[in-house]
Amino acid sequence: MKLNLKKIMTLGTALVAASALAFADEQGDKIMEQVHAVEKPAYSHSLVEMTLTDKNGTTEVRRMEEYGRNKDGTTSAVMVFLSPASIKNTRFLQCENKNAADDKWIYLPALKSTRRINSSEGSKSFMGTDATYDDLSTRELSEDTHEYIKEEPKLSYPDCYVVKEVPVDKKSSQYSYRMVWVDKKTMYPVYTELYDKNGNLEKVLTVAKIENHDGYNIPMENKMENVQTGHTTQLKIVRVDVTTAIPERVFTQAFLSNGR
Numbered sequence: 026m027k028l029n030l031k032k033i034m035t036l037g038t039a040l041v042a043a044s045a046l047a048f049a050d051e052q053g054d055k056i057m058e059q060v061h062a063v064e065k066p067a068y069s070h071s072l073v074e075m076t077l078t079d080k081n082g083t084t085e086v087r088r089m090e091e092y093g094r095n096k097d098g099t100t101s102a103v104m105v106f107l108s109p110a111s112i113k114n115t116r117f118l119q120c121e122n123k124n125a126a127d128d129k130w131i132y133l134p135a136l137k138s139t140r141r142i143n144s145s146e147g148s149k150s151f152m153g154t155d156a157t158y159d160d161l162s163t164r165e166l167s168e169d170t171h172e173y174i175k176e177e178p179k180l181s182y183p184d185c186y187v188v189k190e191v192p193v194d195k196k197s198s199q200y201s202y203r204m205v206w207v208d209k210k211t212m213y214p215v216y217t218e219l220y221d222k223n224g225n226l227e228k229v230l231t232v233a234k235i236e237n238h239d240g241y242n243i244p245m246e247n248k249m250e251n252v253q254t255g256h257t258t259q260l261k262i263v264r265v266d267v268t269t270a271i272p273e274r275v276f277t278q279a280f281l282s283n284g285r
Contacts, residue, residue: 053171053188059212061166065100066241066267069093073262077154080255087112092275099123100163101276105284112152116281119161127162132281139281148199155228155249155258159199168197179206179216180231200227211235211242227253239267 075087092103099121106115116132129142147159174187185206192198201224206216217230234246248259274280 050170050172052173054166056173056186056188056207057166057171057190060207060214063212064241065095066093066239067095068269068271069243069265069267070269070271071262071265073260075154076259076261078257078259085109092271094271094276103275103280106152114284115152116284117152118276118278118281120276121163124165129158129161130278130281139278155251155256157199160249164198168193174204176209177206179208180233182206182208182210182215184209185215208235213242213244221253225253227251238265241267243267 069092071091071093073089073091075089077085077087087109088107090105090107092105094101101118101120103119104117106112114132114134118128118130120128122128126144130139131142132139142158147162148157150156151158151161169190169192172189172191174189176184176186179185185208188205188207190203190205192200192202195201199222200219201222202220204218204220205214207213208215213232213235214230215232215235218226219228219230221227228249228251230247230249232244232247234244235242236245237243243262243265245262245265246260248257250257274285
């Protein structure tokens, strides 16, 4: 589950204020450009443990395999649920498109069919988690503005940039804005606050652990919490391989249908 992040808000009528914001926006853009430029492995294959916890403390543990591919500047990802039995063999495919919405499909074993996820379903929960389908999508840098706010420590990260991201087109996002803390060492977003359309804090995404595997920084543990419902989704990568090529057939609808 990956979640997307990107850009700035601009304000001001007075000449002096406008000049100050122009500088701040330039800083914010530069920071997020560096975030997007972080080198990614051509392929990744991981075993992931997912824990869902409701406001009463009741938990459900899931295990899944994740396949990733970075090719020609776009990414594709496949998730295969292994347990529990109620969702075993559910498979999900997402393919990034340049300057267009990502393509998404899901295979439901109970129905023995694959269906496309429509853009109108973007705000729906993905498999009962705290992430929506839109949360999984990539966003182009140009879709948001990025305002540099300040620098400060966050969690176990001693030095972070803080950037405010606001959608250029308000209809393009389910959130009014995001506050993103970017770790200077890895240039990875390690803490993100997502605000609903009324400007209230809705979700918090925390990256608890980053490890370097064969030259690539990989977020090994993260948690998304819906502060309005008290529900959380925690992901922990049990093992990861970023050196072995993955067959192209994995990133197809045919693989969703038969798992081969």
